[in-house]
Amino acid sequence: MASPTKSPTKPRADLRRGLSRSENETTPVTPPTRFISSNLSTPGSAYGKEDDAVIIELSPRYLKAGIEGESHPQIRYDFTPEKAQKLGDYRQYLPGYTRQESKNGAWGEGHELWRNDLKNFDLGLLSDKVERAVREIYNKHLLLDTGHARLVLVVPGLLPHPVLATILQTILERWSFPTVTLFPTPVTALVAAGVRSGLVIEIGWEETTVTAVYEYREVFARRSTRASKLLTRKFVEWAEKRLPHGCMLDLETVEEFLARIARHVCDDKEKQAADNTGTSDTIDVQWPTSSFTQQVTFLRSELKAEIQQSLLGNDIEEEGHADDEELPVQQVIYNVLLNLPPDIRGICISRMMFIGDGADQLGLQSLITKSFSRHLEAKGWSTIQGKKVRRRREGLSELAQGRVQPVDVRHSDTIWTEKAETEERYLREKHKHIQPATYGVVRQIDTLGSWAGASLLGTLKVKSFVEIQRERFLSHGLVGASRDLDVSVLQQRMSTIGLRPKAGERTSWTLAGWG
Template structure:
């Protein structure tokens, strides 16, 4: 028996299996069935089902973060929407091993905040008043949110250095900005962070270069004038989502108190129990998100929501004493909305008139029941804030911004709010014009208008101006018409027609771009989408912070500022945003 040669060359696989070349099909022989085989294609498999190719450039990958007082938007560059929106509420600050959210009765228990705490304090990451902000707690909350975004939504290697673009408000206090930058450098291992202004990102997301950005956020409303990607003006007001949700909670608490008054069985309880039985922030925001709305300007002036709600409440009280036909007519004229409150003690279902659900927006955002002279500069209604912002701008920038009003922010999604703001601003412009003086005192008519009415100017020069008709002048005119003409003073003579000015005026009226600007709103995709677009276009940010420079100098170094009250100049490179 021959010994096998283990060193002999084995037959190759090509000799055992018949090769199939690309573009050719193996035809079975006559009388034989085709053998099963995997088809071969010239194109490669999709990268969604395979590993990344070697040409994938990880150094070009960039994370986009948009940081607000309540939410963190995170995602990749060149995408239309963020991968995740993480909230900083009390439910996201649970300890390890806390599984109360999976309890059967978790959603029927009213979570009460700390007694004496401000409205919505547990749902905020920070406040602009840094005297009441715990920076250590803010750092822990932000670190947890960033780690959750990276592990659950990004699914990337956190040890690999990447670039980050951070969109924040241009007036963010320096301690808060320092805490946010330190947390991002520590958790994300980023090589550099580029700071962008949220107002400029909103303008980019709207496809514009100049606009008036009205950011209706949680704590305040910021109106920023952007001209050629630069912030040229800014005004603020505390009338925003926080005040709006508080007004909605007041409406719900009033309805609950009225229901308990009508039902004597539900009465009783001490003052502490009544305080604990008030509507929580989650319930007020849920009702505001589901059924809250804002009525238009004409309806708000003709039928105020408070009056209609009182009349509707009175109609509901005497509803039982009316005949069936009258009750049906009342229900048709005043629709009622059922709002269940399962967390109340006992659980109740409120029936609120639909018009009453628009009263929080009228009270909190437009201050219909408050005279204007009782409001401070930081407490102005939205339409007055936008009008004063336009009034403070130069005429050329004002003409561009008033036709490009961009409303963004979470509260701007309230139905009817955008059209209401635009109509209110257009009415103010039509009634007051651009005169900064509100009252001339004892003067019954404004001086420019009086001068124009006394000496009307005829631009075409076809007819002479009117001359004051007095008895002596009329007699002089009669004598002049008979004998010699009386010379007219030079101040009352018509302007001689200028052919050059007439030609320029004709061209200006025929040009569509030079027409009188109108008040118009423009939709935007938001600050995060604008930052993603800027990152995808490889545009250098205004402030770019290197990790080593931040570790050495922190916020000390350049002291440069971009925008109005801008994001602090950090020890980094400065470039152009446009």
């Protein structure tokens, strides 16, 4: 009799292994990678992933850095004498150590990355400062690998070529950034404000720049030396005569005092509140010394006059005697708007915005805007100025007003019909919810800043006029830049007829407004 066949069974080792695996796995296991078919994205593929660009805003006093898509930078790196000292230099920790700022042409020299006057300026020191700042930003704050992601630099519209070339050469030689994109400060400030055209007033460290931008293109720009550097120097000269001996007058103390007191001095609302409450015109301040603080009293009117003298100059009659580089801020704004066509002028004057460290001081913006309004009312939009011209204009206006006659209603030829009334009612109802754009009126708008505008442009993957390739810049430098401001049109025409640049062939690129 045949023995019954036995069913195939698993070995005991396999059974034990399966039981132990089922007991240990209490949570479901998800595959490490998933493949999702999509026409717009490939999450399962590592080739379609692109790192977010790093945005760095350059200024003579600081660097602001962060990742695109953020509303504000993650780090602000200020250039101070302590950060530029050598290793092992601990003089600032010694008792009784005070750093005296020079009041000659080198005022604030230890706090600058570069200056406009490049005579006797060490570009090698500039390169070392930029390298140390970028390394600290990436290694301590952003925590990213340097050189893999795209780099976007937000630089001022008026920048010396040696400074720009040194910064680009330092960044592209030390690290392997594939491309470096340049965005001008005025355009990114407009993007952050949500407008396409406007007048950008940048109160910087060494100069104040006024730039008219129309449809994201810089149309006209002028600058003046009346900025934060001149303001702090004038204040030190004014305070030395009133402060007792031993009070500290270094740059950090002066800037902190001006930032705190500018609102109470320059704002008219604060002055009205003080007058209503019966507060005196004096301001008591605990001024720091080398060992303790000392109470100092200032007059509000004298402080306001000193700030106004540094930025806005004297009266209108004396402005014609100033140099072109020392014009008051309201005069620079007026000259820029006067050189614009009437249609662009009407758009820019109603979209005035302030950027820069000097503009962050509350009260200065309203003070400059009101001074410009008075300047405009006194001069008007005429290139011919003078006392005789003003008197003749006033006489002609009085003569024209005397000849105006009332309109006789009997000679009206307008025929009012029911159809015209219906059309007017329809148009009025149609445009009821449409607000007309502000045009030709002095108005100030707010902006989130140049860095926020560059972050928005980087998120939208907007290409700039200046896209610097690493290999081309290291081969030719700034000399390889073309003068053509619209290179993209030429590239499109070449691609349509089949003339594409060969591999390794040098293609033209431009510096746009920096050229």
